Amino acid sequence: MHPGPVPRSRHESPAGKPLRGAPRLRIAAASCCGLAWHARGASAAPAHDALSPAGVQASHIFSLWTLTLTVCSLVFAAVLIALLVAMTRAPRANRDARPDLSPLERPEKRVGRVVGGAAAVSVVLLFGLLLADVATDRALSRLPVADAVHLEMTGHQWWWEARYADDAPGSGFAVANELHIPVGRPVVIALKADDVIHTFWVPNLHGKKDMIPGRQSTIEFRADRAGAYRGQCAEFCGLEHALMAFTVVAEPPAQYDAWVARQRAPAPQPANALQAQGERLFTTGNCAGCHTVRGTSAHGVLGPDLTHVMSRPMLGAGTFENTPANLESWIKAPGSMKPGTTMPASQLSAQDLNALVAWIGTLQ
Known part of the structure; x- marks a missing residue:
């Protein structure tokens, strides 16, 4: 479920042709105004408001x-x-x-x-x-960063990868398009770009910070009020720039620690034959070449880590709600839901697709 191709340049389509003016203006304006969260089927948008500071x-x-x-x-x-x-x-x-x-x-x-x-x-x-x-x-620049949460955020075309640092050997983990942070505790994020220039922007918590390929920068902030805050890429980065959002969930320290503990756990074992068939299809098919699911033999690095994918409210970097129906449609024809993605359409039979969705549904 890798959500994005790499155009020849920041202003070219996957086919190498310049993007036409109208789509470019439409996409750029949508993201800058925070309209990307009109995401197909999104029921409740997290706050995205520079006039309502939460830190x-x-x-x-x-x-x-x-x-x-x-x-x-x-x-x-x-x-x-x-x-x-x-x-x-x-x-x-x-x-x-x-x-x-x-x-x-x-x-x-x-x-x-x-x-x-x-x-x-x-x-x-x-x-x-x-x-x-x-x-x-x-x-x-004077924010105290003692006892800070350290993580690494990488911008891809067109999704976000967040890696939480190891508190102990082997305890690190990765999530996609979603950050959880504790209220009242500083956060230090190392920013990287995998392909083109992206810009990290969560207006409720801080200003914008560019993410430039080959260079690493950092951004430091602290959430003083619990809530879910929308982040967005604020630098035009290709065809699906407007649909490159993420959520920052600021929660009390106890809830944050519980979330970290759940994220560090491996994927659960299949509970029935249908789920076992789905796991086998995932680990022996093309899915494992791009995705990681800890606790299985799937260790792909091109796409998001799916170990706990069903705990995320949105899929496709804020494009649509994370429901079994949307997940099935995404696997069958991802290009119809997010044009420009390099994830290939599935060639699975209806029975195999049902088994795969049943197993992915257990990845809470």
Whole structure:
């Protein structure tokens, strides 16, 4: 179920042809406005709102944005008022009236003082915004990271891979398109890109951070309020850029620890003959060449780790709800649900497909 191809460049289709303007604008606008979560069948979208900060980093950015908006709004209003006053007080003239050139001989000192004062105020306001920007940047870099959760996030075309660091040898694990973090505890994420430039963005928790192939950067934040927050790739990265979302679930420490314990566990054993047939089809067929399911012989690395795939609310990087019906449709014809994916369509019979879906359904 690998969800994405690698175009020849960031602005070419899988066939190597430039993307046409209309689809490109449609995709880019959808993602930037947070519309990718219109995801087919999505019933409840996590919050995706830069104006509703849920962490200290996002609060700093929101305060700077509020100050900037206030200053710019007041300046804009002042300019409009000055324009209206000038238009109201300007003398009326007809076509035959001669131009008034007297100000060239007699400088208008009052007007000069007003313009000079306005310029001085503008300089002061701009300098104040510069200081506020520097202060915000310093505040963002001073987040205490003692006892932080460390993980690695890799952007692929078009899905997200998160690997949680080993607290003990062999205890690390990977998830796809979903992060769980404890409330009140800092998180340090190492950001990587597997193919083209992506951008990590969870506006409720922090600003944007680019993910550049061949380079590693980090982003640090802390969630101070429990909830589910939507993340999105904010850099156009190919055909399905708009459908490249993920969810950050901030939960109390006890719930987070319980989630980690469940994720570290291997896949359960089949409970009946139908599920055993599904596991055999998965591990001996093409699925195992791309996907890992811990506890089985499947150790593929091209696609998402599916060990606990059915515990995730969405499939296809936020494209559609994780239900047995959608899962079956995805396996049969993934290209019809997410055009551009490189996962091939299934050639399984209806009986084998039913067995495969039954077994995958146990991967909680």
